[in-house]
Amino acid sequence: MGGINKLTGPIPKSLSNCSALEVLDFAGNGLTGMVPETLGSLPNLYHISFDANRLGHGKAGDLNFLKSLPNCTVLQVLALAGNHFGGELPESIANLSAYMSIFSLGGNFIHGNIPNGIENLVNLNVLSLENNQLEGSVPEVIGNLRNLEGLYLSGNKFSGSVPLSLGNLTSLTILSLEKNMFEGSIPQTLGNCTNLITLSLSRNNLSGTIPRKVIGLSSLSIFMSLSNNFLTGTLPSEVGRLKNLGELDLSENKLSGELPSNLGQCVSMEGLHLEGNEFDGTIPQALESLRGLEEMDLSRNNLSGLIPKFLGELSSLKVLNLSYNNFEGELPRKGVFSNAARVSVIGNDKLCGGIPKLLLPPCPKEKSNSTRKIFSGKVVIPVTCVAILLAVILSFLVGFSKWRPVTKSSTEDWQPDMSYSDLFQPTDGFSENNLIGSGSFGSVYKGILPGDNKRIAIKVLNLQQQGASKSFLDECNALRSIRHRNLLKIITACSSIDHQGNDFKSLVFEFMANGSLDQWLHPRDNEERQNKRLSLIQRLNIAIDVASALGYLHHDCETPIVHCDLKPSNALLDEDMVAHFGDFGLAKILFEASDIPTEDQTMSVALRGSIGYIPPEYGMGAQVSIQGDSYSYGILLLELFTGKRPTDDMFKDGMSIHQFVAVALPNHVMDIVDPSLLFEDDEYEENGNDIEEIAMNNVNPRVNVGRRTNDCLVSVMQIGLMCSRLSPGERMLMHTVVNKMQAIRESYLKCKRSKNMKRF
Structure with missing residues (x-):
């Protein structure tokens, strides 16, 4: 594997001599040329990834190597997105392995049709062909891929009708068909896809009305966009079923009629885009229930009446466009009305008042006789009585609120939006001197905020990388409602434009002074190795910190969250060596029909995570679950105390880090632990030795380690083994892990305190 390095040049044909090769991952490099047609001589290959390289020449013949891959009879993952492949999809893809779960060719130059033989890939979970030059109709046989969970066909030249057979894909969670030339109506059958969380049909030539079954898909929770089509008719009242939807975009159509009051039932909505339609009537008072709304655009319609005052009371509302209405x-x-940069009301000639910067005419003053009537005794006395009564009620409510527990979402602590320019200066123009890390979707820079001199870490998304924008949305969605001392605290998110006019997205976090756990476990040079040694108690604390964060995500959030990418590089250490877990770009929020979350909640999704930490069932197309996180935690725990990566060269020929530890317990645990743990000062003092004496006289440190350390390590390793069992149902859940790890730490410290007392 050579993913995310700086490899260049062609793929060596000699790879075909590695007959036992199972995983071939060179994603995120600078490889060029053709993919060897001899890959088919590797019968054990189950994972091939050449994503994000420069392979191919944009011409016919670039995909000839696909014709040899049917010989790879156990192939499950074929990821070729973000290259220069041209030509047509060969008919031979129909003969690919029956185990195929991920087929990704997005972001290339492929033209022609999708072969009907695609229906043979019956176990396919993800089909990703977006941003190519594919054309013609999408074959109806695609509806035979009953296990499909993600279908990405956006940014092509597909025409004809949206296949009715898509309604057969009841496991589908993401359907992305935007930026094509589909015509006709939206199929009613899409209403059968009751697991959809994202639906995008925008920028096509679709017409007719919005089907009630589709607009009422209550599973939709992330995004629904039907914008830039030719849809007509009213907005069905079934829209109120979208209680969990984050963003609804129906802009640039020909929708008409009044806005349904049921929109107020979409209580999770953060973005509402209805601009460029023919809606009339007033803004429904029911929209005051949208307390989380951050952006609303109703511009260029025929809406009329007064602008409701409740819009100014929506504390989360940051952008409001009401221009060109009546x-x-x-x-x-x-x-929002107090900031002229965040509200637009131009093109409403009958509006008055507002803040001066909006340049509206003043409202006419009321006549004096009206004023005298208002202040007459018949009015003043009852009004005064009512005011006194309201004051008493208000006093009671204020007193009640003082002892009533308060809950806040983490986004209430976010600073106001920052622009690209706001972040450009603190990082010296995102210079390499401030670069502190890079990952699959971008780079992380350090900086200092002007004004309060607060140190920050800025994660800048590489939007050229396939999936980066989705990662940004997933991470924002996961972080918007969670808070825990062991989760990396986000300061704000930035969606802006850089100095060249390109899209710019970033997340701003608190700076972690001691870097990542990975840097401590695997120092890069001798100097770091001397300075970065984790004691046993520090490792116990870090393990408990990470388990506590996961326990919160799995069991204490209103809706359980699966992190999906546990690994040491995502555990960051502050100046007190407290661990904070971050990077929620792959996180998934679990939804069930029941409001009560259960321990076996799952959700269909594509293969997620990092090699070595991915639970084995994900590789076989199983669903994401909290037990999957438990497996990754178990591997991380074993790595934390052995000092060995799960991808270490020693783990081959069937040997894994799990087996490596299992065969050593309980009698040989000291043979497998991180060697730096064998030099704990207090342990040597108990045996009458010190580190210098041991080093000078070549004393075997293992014999000098105390019994309490041995017992502690055995207990910890056993938890790691229980968490990383092959069967998900046998794995230890995180609330249990936290309790057991805390008990191990307390037992270790109690024994340590007892021995220290004896010395005095």
């Missing part, structure tokens, strides 16, 4: 009366001044 609104009238006084414009509110509170909330």
Whole structure:
């Protein structure tokens, strides 16, 4: 494997001599030329990834190597996205392995049709062909891929109708067909896809009305976009079933009628885009229930009446566009209306008032006789009585709120939006001197915020990398409602434009002074090795910190969250060596029909995570689960105390880190632990030795390690083994792990305190 390095040049044909090769991963490099047609001579290959290279010449023949791959009879993953492959998809893809679960060719120059033989890949979970030059109709046989969970066909030249057979894909979670030339109506059958969380049909030539079964898909939780089509009719009241939806975009169509009050039932909505339609009537009062709404665009419609004051009371609302309608009366001044940069009301000639920067005419003053009537005794006395009564009620409510427990989402602590320029200066123009790390979707820079001199870490997304934008949305979605002392705290998110006019997305986090756990476990040079030694108690604390964060995500969140990418590089250490887990780019929020989360909640998804930490069932197409995180934690725990990566060269020919530890317990645990743990000062003092004496006289340190350390390590390793068992149902859940690890630490410290007391 050579993923995410700086490899260049062609793929060596000599790879075909590695007959036992199972995984071939060169993603994220600079490889060029053709893929050897001899790959088919590797019968044990089950994972091939050449994503994000420069392979191919954009011409016919680039994909000839696919004709040899049917010989790889156990192939499950074929990832070739983000290259320069041209030509047509060969008919031979119909003969690929029956075990194929991921077939990814997005971001290339492939033209022609999708072969009907695609239906033979019956176990396919993900089909990703987006951003190519494919054309013609999408074959109806695609509906035979009943296990399909992600279908990505956006950014091509597909025409004809959206296949009715897509309604057969009841396991589908993501359907992305935007930026094509589909025509006709939206199929009613899509309403059968009751596991969809994201649906995008935008920028096509679709017409007709919005099917009630589709707009009412209650499973939709991330994004629904039907924008930039020719849809007509009213917005069905079934829209109110989208209670978990984050963003709804129906802009640039020909929808008409009044906005349904049921929109107010979409209580999780953060973005509502209805601009460029023919809606009329007033803004429904029911929309005041959308307390999490951050952006709303109703511009270029025929809406009228007063602009409701409740819009100024939505504390999360950051962008509001009401321009080019027929609104009238006084414009509110509170909330979003107090910032001229965040509200637009131009093209409403009958509006008045508002803050001066909006340049609206002043509202006419009321007549004096009206004023006298208002302040007449018949009015003042009852109004005064009502005011006194309200004051008493308000006093009671204020007193009640002082002892009532308060819960807040983590986004309430986020600083206001930052722009590219706001982050450009603190990082010296994102210079390499401030680069502190890089990953699959971008780079991380350190910086200092002007004003409060707060140190920050800025994760900048590489939007050219396939999946980066989705990773950004997933991470924002996961972080918007969680808070825990062992989760990396986000300061704000930035979606802006850089100095060249390109899209720019980043996440700003608190800076972690001691870097990642990976840097401590695997120092790069001798100097680091001398300075970065983790004691046993530090490792116990870190293990408990990570388990506590996972326990919170799995069991204490309102909706359970699976992290999907546990590994030491995602565990960051602050100045007190407290671990904070981050990188939620692959995280998945679990949804069930029941409101009560259970321990076996799962959700269909493509293969996720990092090699070595991915639970084996994911590789066979199983569903994401909290037990999958338990497996990854178990591997991380074994790595933390052995000092060996799960991808170490020693783990081959059937040997894994799990087996490596299992055969050593309990009698030979000291033979497999990280050697630096054998030089704990207090242990040697107990045996009348010190580190210098041991080093000078070549004393075997293993014989000098105390019994309590041995017992502690055996107990910890056993938890790692239980978490990383092959069967998901046999793995230890995180709340149990936290309790057991805390008990191990307390037992170790108690014994240590007792021995220290004896010395005095």
